[in-house]
Amino acid sequence: MSVSLSSVFVTLPLLAHAPNGVAPASSLLALAPAGDTTAAPTQDEETAEEEEDEPKTRRPRRQRGLVVRGYGKTGTVGLPGIGFGGGLSVGWMRKRFRLDLMGGGQLNRSAWYPGNTVGGDFSLWRAGVRACLNLGSGRVSTPICGGVDGGLVTATGVGVDSAVTERQPWASGFGDIDLVWHVLPNVGLVTTSRWMVPFVRRQYYVGERGTLVTTPSFGVEIGLGVELILP
Secondary structure (H helix, E strand, O other): OHHHHHHHHHHHHHHHOOOOOOOOHHHHHHHOOOOOOOOOOOHHHHHHHHHHHOOOOOOOOOOEEEEEEEEEEEEOOOOOOOEEEEEEEEEEEEOOEEEEEEEEEEEEEEEEOOOOOOEEEEEEEEEEEEEEEEEEEOOEEEEEEEEEEEEEEEEEEEOOOOOOEEEEEEEEEEEEEEEEEEEEOOEEEEEEEEEEEEOOOOEEEOOOOOEEEEOOOOEEEEEEEEEEEEO
């Protein structure tokens, strides 16, 4: 026991008289130069930054709701030559099924007897219904449709003293193939094509000059449009 106490008494004076430049280990750690105090990003923070750098996922297109479409068309339907027209449609869509009510018209077209002095002006107004199987995925859909339409063909004589206007009923069956590019979830750009067969063919003439126009037995239309899908 006496040896141990003497060792302690010897050690204490040595520590008390130690040079001021030598510090205990704890003091040396406290006086060490500070490094970069910026905390390293955690794994969650790195993941969040990566997600911000990645483009946001586009919302899927709407596949159900009320569909309103406006369109312009050109083709050889019911009237002489190639003409232009347009129309509107309102429909209901639910995933793969679609039902549309459509209405539209063709601008006046003219047909002439030889000599281009006597002839007739023609116009067509119609309304119809169609049912569609809505195919496709992602930003592009392809409605494949079938339907019927009906209306009136108006014909007026031109180049005669007493011009007569005649109105005849129109009816046809048709098939449509559309391509819709959904630029937004509820907005689509449309290209459409239609093949149509009239149920009755008509003949038109002016005075006693013989047949001026016989409505064609087959017609084709192509068009462009925009549609809006309402919730």
